[in-house]
Amino acid sequence: MPHAALAHPPRWLSASQLHPAPAAGVRDWLFNEDSLTRRLSALSNDGFSVTPLVEGWQRLRNDECAALGVVDGSQGWVREVYLRGCGTPWVFARSVAARSALEGSGLELAQLGSRSLGELLFSDRAFDRGPLQACRYPAAWLPGETRAERLWARRSCFSRGPLGVLVAEVFLPEFWRATGVES
Numbered sequence: 001m002p003h004a005a006l007a008h009p010p011r012w013l014s015a016s017q018l019h020p021a022p023a024a025g026v027r028d029w030l031f032n033e034d035s036l037t038r039r040l041s042a043l044s045n046d047g048f049s050v051t052p053l054v055e056g057w058q059r060l061r062n063d064e065c066a067a068l069g070v071v072d073g074s075q076g077w078v079r080e081v082y083l084r085g086c087g088t089p090w091v092f093a094r095s096v097a098a099r100s101a102l103e104g105s106g107l108e109l110a111q112l113g114s115r116s117l118g119e120l121l122f123s124d125r126a127f128d129r130g131p132l133q134a135c136r137y138p139a140a141w142l143p144g145e146t147r148a149e150r151l152w153a154r155r156s157c158f159s160r161g162p163l164g165v166l167v168a169e170v171f172l173p174e175f176w177r178a179t180g181v182e183s
Contacts, residue, residue: 009063012133012155022134022152025181029171030134030154036091036169037083037116043178044085050114051089053143054080057099064096067157068164075099077109079117080143083169090175092142093117095167105163121158121165130157137170146172152183 015021015031022030032039041048060068060076068076076098083091095117097109112120121127137153155168176183 009061010135010138010153012063012067012135014131014133018134023182025179026152026183029179029181030152031132033129033132035118035122037118037122040083040085040090044090047084047086049084049087050116051082051084052079052112052114053082054078055110060096060098064166065098067155067166068096068098068101070098070100077102079109079112081117082146083116085175085178088174088178089146089172090178092146092170092172093167094141094170095165097163097165101163105160107160107163107165109165117165118167121167124160126160127158127165128160130159132156137168142170148173 015027021027037048056078057075058078060074062072064076065072065074076096079095081093082089083093102109109117132154133156134152134154136150139147139149142148151170151172153168153170155166158165158167171183
């Protein structure tokens with residue numbers, strides 16, 4: 001389902017640009033450069049799983065096009081999943097790649113199924129990870145059952161040559177309850 005265009009899309013900011021700065025525990029999850037999959041697996045005592053929600057070609061949002069360096073309205077592969085801890089959705093993740101760069105790249109996003117894209121990107125040394133950015137994610141862009149205002153999100157772009165994969169991760173209220181961190 002295409003996402004609504006927002007009158008005021010989020011401003012993705014670096015750690016030093018966030019004012020007021022989030023609490024230290026929140027900042028640690030937003031800007032930690034280790035694999036989120038591995039951290040969630042540890043937090044859930046290996047009760048980590050991935051539930052695909054949406055996969056397919058869609059028109060990318062303008063903020064995604066800008067981050068990937070493609071023209072507004074470009075088509076791309078969109079993958080939306082829940083990253084679950086002990087069966088509970090902890091993180092909503094949206095990963096996108098421009099069709100123009102993805103086709104012929106050898107990266108088969110359609111074949112991932114319930115495997116973690118993050119784990120794939122982290123295990124392939126050919127990918128370079130760009131800087132992490134964070135924002136308060138628009139509720140309108142979340143699946144209905146987890147829709148909430150002002151949830152913390154982060155994103156970064158993994159690139160390999162001309163291919164960029166933009167990965168955004170939204171930390172859901174149940175995640176913060178599991179960590180004991182005040183969001």
